[in-house]
Amino acid sequence: MTTDKKLGVIGCGNMGSAIVKRLIAAKIFPASGIFVYDKNTVKCSALGKKYSVRVVNSNAMVMRNADIILLAVKPQQATEVxxxxxxxxxxxxxxxxxxxxxxxxxxQKLSGVKNxxxxxxxxxxxxGYGTTVWLATSGVTxxxxxxxxxxxxSFGIGFEVDDEDIIDMATAVSGSGPAYxxxxxxxxxxxxxNLGLEPNLAENLVKNTLIGAVxxxxxSQQSATELKAAVTSKGGTTEAALTILRSKNTEKIWEEAIKTAYKRAKTLSKNIGQNNKN
Known part of the structure; x- marks a missing residue:
């Protein structure tokens, strides 16, 4: 359903541009109801030309025209914005x-915005296959x-949570997950x-296996554990490979990797707070 509210997008990088594309395709906002700004005028102009959204020349102009502001800049650019x-x-x-x-x-402190x-x-x-975890302040209706x-x-599936710490946990799982x-x-x-397959064939076998498995x-109504068991015949090739993986303690490696990513997310949040005390 199309809303009457106006959207302002600050930041026209990969994510900001992709979200604009998906919002227009889903008809949540008409192109005429989206105002965009980025310091990179080339990116901003290209987005305006491609999707017929309204390009403005400052953060202030976005604020004057929009009811909802989507902040899609890098954290190091955020304080100024x-x-x-x-x-x-x-x-x-x-x-x-x-x-x-x-x-x-x-x-909240830097912007003065409560919602x-x-x-x-x-x-x-x-x-259009994003996974997003989100949290709203108490004043959001x-x-x-x-x-x-x-x-x-419009660009995937969202999960509302009630604790900001879960956002940092999700950063370590779904946020970084595609890289894993x-x-x-x-x-x-x-x-x-290395086994002997031609590179192009190897790449296609892996890519399509991942697509099919996902x-x-x-x-399926079955869990990942059940689906894995269905492929793993006793004494077969899959069992032989999984035995090697278990012997290398991959479960602990994954646990350590995720915990390290989570701790890094907490550290980044803390550092941002310390670097923006004014």
Whole structure:
């Protein structure tokens, strides 16, 4: 359903541009109801030309025209943008942040905005298969939460949570998760080539196996554990390979990797807070 509210997008990089594309395709906002700005005028102009959205020349202009602000800049650019929002008077706006590691308390302090939604999407959002965990401050209305859910649904699936710490946990799982999958694909492809397969064939075998396995996991009533067991015949090739993986204690390796990513997310949030005490 198309909303009458106007959307402002600050940041026209890969994620900001992809979200604009998905929102227009889902008809949540008409192109004429989306105002975009980025310091990189080339990116901003290209986005305006491609999707017929309204290009403006400052953060302040976004604020003046929009009811909802999507903040899609890098964390190191955020302080300047949030201070601009405060100068313009953003108290009555709804601010949606997709910045990694930037805590809500700091967003509120720097921007003066009380109604904030902090999101952690991941890169498959660019093709409509994103996974996003999100949290809203207490002042965000039920109607605005519904609109946020629709916005996030335009580029994948969203999960509302009630604790900001879960955002940092999700950063370590779904936020960084695509890189883990790509890393596995890379290593499995290299192993296949080392086994003797031609590189192009190895890459296609791995890619299509991953696609098929994920589709099966998504559509099956069985858990990942059950599906794995169904492939693993006693004394067979799969069991032989999994035995090697277990002997290398891969479960502990994954646990350590995820915990390390989570701790890093907490450290980044803490550092942002310390570096923006004004």
């Amino acid at each position: 949030l201070k601009d929002i405060k100068k313009t008077g953003g108290e009555g706006k709804l601010l949606i942040s997709i910045m990694a590691g930037f805590p809500m308390e700091k967003i 904030i939604v902090r999101c952690m999407p991941n890169t498959p959002a660019q093709i 039920i109607a605005d939460k519904k609109l946020v859910a629709d916005i996030l649904g 999958v790509f890393h596995f694909a890379q290593e499995l492809t290299e192993a296949a080539v 589709q099966l996991l998504d559509t």
